[in-house]
Amino acid sequence: MKTSFRSAAAMSAAALLMTACGGGESESAPSGGGGEDGELATLTVADTNGAPLYFLTYAQQEGFCEDAGVELDITASSGGATVIPQLVSGDLDVAGSNVVSVLIGASQGLPLRMIAGGTSTSEETEQDFSALMVAPDSTVTDISQLEGQRVAVNTLRNINDIVLGAMLEEAGLSYDSVEFVELPFPDMAAAVESGDVAAALLIEPFVSLAEESGLKIIGRPYSALKPGLQIGTYVVSEQFAQENPDAVEAFQECVQAAADSIREDPDAFRAALPEIGDLAPELAEKVRINLWQGGSDEESLELVQDLMVEYGLIEEPVDLDEVVIG
Template sequence: MHSSLRLAASSALMLLLAGCGASSGGSSNAAPDSSKPTVIKIAETAGVPAAFLEYGEEKGLFKAQGLDLEIDTAAGGAAVIPGVVSGNYQFGGSNTTSVLLAASKGLPISLVAPGTFATDKTDEDFSAVLVAKDSPITSAQDLAGKKIAVNTLKNIGDVTIKAALEARGVDTSGIQFVELGFPDMLATLDAGRVDAAWEIEPFVSLGREQGFRPVLWPYVESKPSLQVGSYVASTKYVNERPKVVEAFQKGVAATAEAIASDPAGFRTALPTLQKVTPEAAQKMILPVWQAKCDLDSLSFMAEKMGKYGLSDGKIDLDKLVASGAAE
């Protein structure tokens, strides 16, 4: 996830112009059949996001909709959207900022289902800004003018950090963001090469166990219950295979309901699905999953992206969000 999304968008456009990419399988209005499931290739971030899909597969919730998911966790971050546009993947999981940025650049994608959501509880979310145990930073106000690690520059990390700090009345103009991978942040923070680090689970829980202190919860403090993740498909695929898209939406909704009704079952399954220790699986704060996209969250993120210069802020959500994806 260190690559710039601008590079990703350019790569996707080049693929389109060159006419490259795998076939989407042609046009079909037939609904998938659970007796002979339709194979779907989907790219998703390793860890809890991928575990969500794998849990749905394990429980037979996607198969019940006639789908067999092939989940690729190697193609993360910037590779997801170009892979979807080129046809290498039928669906891809990406954060909402990346999706909105791609849409603002004219890439032919559709948001077909929601991914992760923040909680509605300040001081209890799966994303936090951490500081070292002995750091002079004792509150979010002290982050003004500091050097903060984020996994990707000009993306959902710095956007929500700025929004959350501004909500607290903090001047964000002097903050310097440094690009680092999530697994590398705690060691870099401990060495004093950054003042703070924006982490997600399981790294938030791992950091707290080592004495690092949270001083800001960017997702929930910028907007409670913020929609953070999403699933996208190419506009071409959505138009050609609407029944498959509908089946995927139902599989996502069923998996979200299964985890909401039995979070302990999901925690127990996590170590067998992804590289999460049993201890971390029990301690970490889980994201929230829902059946439908939150248009208020998408509008909020689009407005903030325009404010911070990532886009012009004029993103047509009616065009971007596919039928059945939102209420």
């Protein structure tokens, strides 16, 4: 049965509310003393495995976070809505997610605040760090040929719904004409090769790894919607933002400094990838590097939110002036 965006989104958001509200009181004070008297505030952060995680690791390793007055305790996640309950319950101080999952939560009353921009895709299509990929022997050359088939995504009800939905509509199909299957990025290529799914939406470095296995790119979903599209966001609970403004500001400074550094010297970031991403040096030379801007991109958020309403992921737009504080 195909995924129904409208009903599935509503059930997912309701489940998030119940899970998050059942986690007890939020432990909103960051460890490490909040940066007072020269001490660094230590923030627990989870970010999506792959390029987003590498960005934060690089920011920490290069001292941008320390210079801003914060230390990050970073763990990998599957991304999407999976981190939202942990955030609202206080198990995480900051979560790296995607803008769709956060806006769904906010539309259902979850007290979420975007404090910084996460990953954005390149302004150049060929450098888009996402790719819709099929098996080496697949006859599929365009998303229009995937109608009724299974497509792997890292999590359900996230940015994939929007970018793939837009591509499907551009190809003359409805936005829910494929069945999304949730798989971790590292497992997608094998699922495509085995025929368990017809295609998969991957991000770097998994795109380059899949290319080495012979998988073929049939589309660039992120840049197809908008070159430079903001995909990711860093989010905190409203309570955390109110009670820890200095820690939030320090995190924002750390993210902005790292974003500026990578934009000015992408080769330095690429050179660090073998260590921070446990990548082979030859693979690190090939991966497409994301764009990071530091702040949130209002044009991207408005575009994505309009499509979320159109596709039934949310009933009406949320107040971005309230949700976005960075």
